[in-house]
Amino acid sequence: MHVAYAPKFLLSRGPDGGAADLTDNEKMVILKKITLESKKERYYMNLYEAIFLRQSVRQFSMTPVAPELLQRIGTFYEQIRPLFPGISTEIGITENVDGKHRLQGLFGIRAPYYLTIYSEERDRAEMNAGYICGQLSLYMVTLGLGSCYIGVSWQRDMPLARGSMKLIMTMAFGLPKGPLMRRANEARRLPVRELCVYKDEPVRWMTQVIEAARLAPSYKNSQPWRFVVVGRRIHIFSKKDGMDKPRKWVEFSFGVMFSHIAVASEELWLEVDLIRLENVSQKNFKNNQYVLSAIVREQTEGAFK
Ligand SMILES: Cc1cc2nc3c(=O)[nH]c(=O)nc-3n(C[C@H](O)[C@H](O)[C@H](O)COP(=O)(O)O)c2cc1C
Numbered sequence: 001m002h003v004a005y006a007p008k009f010l011l012s013r014g015p016d017g018g019a020a021d022l023t024d025n026e027k028m029v030i031l032k033k034i035t036l037e038s039k040k041e042r043y044y045m046n047l048y049e050a051i052f053l054r055q056s057v058r059q060f061s062m063t064p065v066a067p068e069l070l071q072r073i074g075t076f077y078e079q080i081r082p083l084f085p086g087i088s089t090e091i092g093i094t095e096n097v098d099g100k101h102r103l104q105g106l107f108g109i110r111a112p113y114y115l116t117i118y119s120e121e122r123d124r125a126e127m128n129a130g131y132i133c134g135q136l137s138l139y140m141v142t143l144g145l146g147s148c149y150i151g152v153s154w155q156r157d158m159p160l161a162r163g164s165m166k167l168i169m170t171m172a173f174g175l176p177k178g179p180l181m182r183r184a185n186e187a188r189r190l191p192v193r194e195l196c197v198y199k200d201e202p203v204r205w206m207t208q209v210i211e212a213a214r215l216a217p218s219y220k221n222s223q224p225w226r227f228v229v230v231g232r233r234i235h236i237f238s239k240k241d242g243m244d245k246p247r248k249w250v251e252f253s254f255g256v257m258f259s260h261i262a263v264a265s266e267e268l269w270l271e272v273d274l275i276r277l278e279n280v281s282q283k284n285f286k287n288n289q290y291v292l293s294a295i296v297r298e299q300t301e302g303a304f305k
Contacts, residue, residue, distance in 0.1 A: 048267035050141040051212050051260055053181035057146025060111045060174040064097045069143050073115070076139045083124075083131035083258060083274070090118045090165055091136075109148055111172035118165035126248045129168040130255020131262070134216065137171065138263060146176035151219055151249050169252060188221060189214055196227040205268045209296065210234070212264035218253035219245055225257055226288050232296045234261075235280050237288035254291060261294055269299040 045053070070093055077091050094114045117133060119125040133149070140147050150170045160167045196210050210227060218224060222245055228235040238250065258274065265272045273295045281290045 045142045046267070047135065047138045047142065047263045048212070050138040051215055051263060052184040054138060054141045054215075054217075055146075055179075055182045055187070056148040056217065057176040057178075057180065058109050058148050058172075059177040060109075060146065060172070061177050062097050062099060062110075062112045063175055064095075064112065065145065065175060069145065070113070072143065073136065073139065077132070077136060080132050080135050082128050083255060084122075084128045087122045087125055087128045088120045088165070089129060089132060090162065091132075092116045092118070092162075109150060109172040111148075112174035113172070114150075115147075115171040115173055117168050117171075118162050119168050120164060121166055124251065125166075126168055126251035127255035127258070130252035130257075131259045132255075133169055133171060133252075134256035134259030135263065137217075137256075138259075140173055141180065144175070144180065145173050146180050147171050147173035149217070149219075149252075151246075151252070168248075184215060187215055190223050195223070195225065196229060199228065199230045202229055205270060205298075206232070206234075206296065208268060209261055209264045209270070209294075212260040213257050216253070216257035216260045218256065219249035222250070222253070224250050224253065225291075234294040234296065235277070236291045236293065237285065238291050240287050240289055258292075258294075265296065271297045271299050 073093070074091070082089065092115070094116065095112070096114060097112045099110060115133075115136065117129050119129050122128075137147050137149075148171065150172055192207075192210060192214060195214055198206075202210075206229060210229065213225065213227065214223075216225075224239045224245070226237040226239055228237070236254075238254065261272060264270075274292050275295065276290075277293045280293060283290070
């Protein structure tokens with residue numbers, strides 16, 4: 001069998017493995033402040049901070065990254081609690097420091113590594129994969145690595161399926177040739193007033209959660225999400241004119257956006273439940289389709305009983 005695709009490691013995680021609640025130690029790994037030496041500056045960053053600084057990186061140095069960092073990406077993946085724990089996923093990392101695996105197609109990005117995520121073919125598989133990749137992309141920033149989702153290209157060497165798992169997304173990643181980060185106000189994003197309606201005066205943490213969601217990357221920067229905040233509930237809608245975009249990439253983008261909500265909530269000591277509320281789903285909106293609601297609670301409630 002011709003296997004040009006040779007992942008450094010391939011990790012699987014099904015409903016029974018890795019989806020369990022994180023231990024305190026694992027949380028420490030996720031939130032641990034990692035020291036980065038870059039241009040003689042020191043960055044201390046966690047995932048939440050990375051939300052404000054991340055940008056797509058499309059130009060890479062072909063220098064290999066320390067194997068330890070690749071291993072850390074794998075370990076981090078294993079600790080992510082999926083959005084839908086019943087959906088099994090796998091990731092692989094293809095090393096390409098010799099440039100042989102260049103992605104084909106108009107938007108091919110030459111990168112020293114490609115991360116591929118495979119999933120069981122289930123309802124919401126793309127959203128679940130987006131939720132995982134959103135966190136991987138932020139984690140890479142904390143390691144000093146840039147990344148870019150590649151939705152439109154195909155790669156000759158990447159199998160479209162691995163057993164019953166289908167390829168959902170490829171992420172190019174590695175050490176960036178140019179800047180790794182930008183300031184949040186440099187991100188091309190719609191202003192909050194166009195994305196969100198607050199039915200009443202929001203508490204501060206709610207505006208922080210919405211800001212994290214607003215900064216999420218999306219397919220062609222389409223930002224298909226709209227939010228209606230009622231008290232501690234965020235009702236999340238998808239703009240119908242975003243529907244001309246491939247459905248799977250809209251779903252994937254929603255997953256990435258939910259990962260920003262999850263990371264912000266973790267940082268702000270909030271608990272979030274994502275649920276579909278029948279009373280909202282039955283409402284008819286002309287331009288927006290209901291997706292899910294996030295019910296946000298403060299973790300400190302009742303903490304010192
Ligand atoms: C589902 C999805 C697919 C994407 N596909 C591509 C792609 O094929 N090529 C590319 O250069 N960027 C791609 N992107 C990156 C987006 O264009 C980018 O995230 C968006 O323009 C926002 O820019 P930023 O990531 O720098 O904030 C994709 C992003 C997502 C979420």
